[in-house]
Amino acid sequence: MAAGRRGRGGMTEQAAVITGIRPGLSARGLDYGQNTIADWLCACGHHERATGRPRVEQLLARVRVGHCPHAQGAAT
Secondary structure, eight states: OOOEEEOSSSOEEEOOOOOSOOOEEEEEOOSTTSOOEEEEEOTTSOEEEEESHHHHHHHHHHOOTTOOHHHHHHHO
């Protein structure tokens, strides 16, 4: 398992080298009464997971698939 920071029932950031998996955003458990989870894999390899409807909504509002905020932040 990759080393990283684990939030308490919230967003998780893990540094990992991933091959064979396409970047994108995946959300599941959006129906009433289900555990809501979203995973985002950036094109640069950065991964975030959000659990719980409020945190999933925040991640969905912040993420833009096809745009890497990490490369932009590193340049400034």
